[in-house]
Amino acid sequence: MSFRNRLYRFMEGRNGVDALSVFINRLSFGWLFGAILFTFLSILFMRRDAAAASTVFRVLYFIAYGLGLILLILWFFRVFSKNVAKRQAENTRYQYRMQKLRRKRASVKQQWKDRKTYKYFRCPQCRQKMRAPRHKGRIRVTCSKCSHVFITKT
Numbered sequence: 703m704s705f706r707n708r709l710y711r712f713m714e715g716r717n718g719v720d721a722l723s724v725f726i727n728r729l730s731f732g733w734l735f736g737a738i739l740f741t742f743l744s745i746l747f748m749r750r751d752a753a754a755a756s757t758v759f760r761v762l763y764f765i766a767y768g769l770g771l772i773l774l775i776l777w778f779f780r781v782f783s784k785n786v787a788k789r790q791a792e793n794t795r796y797q798y799r800m801q802k803l804r805r806k807r808a809s810v811k812q813q814w815k816d817r818k819t820y821k822y823f824r825c826p827q828c829r830q831k832m833r834a835p836r837h838k839g840r841i842r843v844t845c846s847k848c849s850h851v852f853i854t855k856t
């Protein structure tokens with residue numbers, strides 16, 4: 703049996719790489735890279751024996767490499783997990799959160815772009831976000847969500 707076939711058989715019924723795994727993988731490598739950089743800089747700017755002997759630095763190294771390693775283990779665990787339903791549920795939750803984050807970022811960007819033409823505000827009763835064209839003076843607003851009526855300056 704070829705290696706490719708063996709790998710294929712091994713991965714059968716396992717979760718494999720999904721979006722959350724890719725995120726964890728990047729996070730762990732990013733973190734480990736940071737830890738290596740931190741080690742390198744601490745040795746560069748302190749005397750080697752001083753950095754190695756310092757309890758504070760030992761604890762910092764332990765945390766830095768430990769966390770990166772835990773993330774890497776988590777990545778392996780998720781990729782080779784046979785509880786596919788649970789891993790897929792986690793991945794869906796992750797993608798949902800990322801989508802919400804992306805939407806929020808886009809909204810903030812849009813708000814910044816429109817800051818001269820639109821005034822953004824929230825309903826004082828239900829916190830619904832709204833906007834109105836600027837330079838119209840005091841206007842009466844009826845909330846689209848809860849029908850609360852209030853006055854705002856544009």
Ligand SMILES: [Zn+2]
Pocket residue numbers: 825826827828829830845846847848849850
């Ligand atoms: Zn409202």
